[in-house]
Amino acid sequence: MILLLVIAVVFGGFVAVSSAMGGAQPFGGQPSGAAPASRPTASASGGPTASGDPSAPPTAASGDGCEQNLVTVTAATDKQNYAAGEKPLLSLTVTNNNKVPCEVNIGTSQMEYMITSGSDRIFSSRDCQAESADLMKTIAPGKSETANFPWQRNRTVQGCEAVEAKPGAGGAYYVFTARLANKTSPKAVFQLS
Numbered sequence: 001m002i003l004l005l006v007i008a009v010v011f012g013g014f015v016a017v018s019s020a021m022g023g024a025q026p027f028g029g030q031p032s033g034a035a036p037a038s039r040p041t042a043s044a045s046g047g048p049t050a051s052g053d054p055s056a057p058p059t060a061a062s063g064d065g066c067e068q069n070l071v072t073v074t075a076a077t078d079k080q081n082y083a084a085g086e087k088p089l090l091s092l093t094v095t096n097n098n099k100v101p102c103e104v105n106i107g108t109s110q111m112e113y114m115i116t117s118g119s120d121r122i123f124s125s126r127d128c129q130a131e132s133a134d135l136m137k138t139i140a141p142g143k144s145e146t147a148n149f150p151w152q153r154n155r156t157v158q159g160c161e162a163v164e165a166k167p168g169a170g171g172a173y174y175v176f177t178a179r180l181a182n183k184t185s186p187k188a189v190f191q192l193s
Helices: none
Strands: 007-010 014-017 041-045 071-077 089-096 102-105 111-117 120-124 136-139 144-150 172-180 188-192
Touching (some): 071 172, 071 188, 089 102, 089 136, 089 172, 136 144
Antiparallel strands (some): 007 014, 041 144, 071 089, 102 136, 111 172, 172 188
């Protein structure tokens, strides 16, 4: 089974680009007891697409006036409270706060969507990620790239072993943190009913 990464790119509208990763399987390959993993989709409001290059730096390119500390990552959910059965949409946004364009690797090789509750590690998108890919993008000054991940309200563990336990509901609070390479977002808090 081949899973294709679908990337939605906004350049005045949404354009779906399927098989942009040459058939990579960014999220999949879990054992039968694990819940199906979803793949992130990216929407862009920035510069043109650059080709993926595994040897490229994981974050903003340097040496051309692009300062890495001015490239930021934020995390957000589509809602703050989710009713029973509603699946949160997690968003990772990378923003170029430089005055010049910056080339940034926004591929699945650099992303992680992490959910915790207190000291309990609930979910990581990397746990069941079969393969990953690079995607180099040039982000214009003041523009952002956003990748969305629909969380299935499941637990995962490193190694993608089957987990029967489900995250608690009944008003429990969770923290979503997004990571892109060595940059980690501030926390986004949400509630599951």
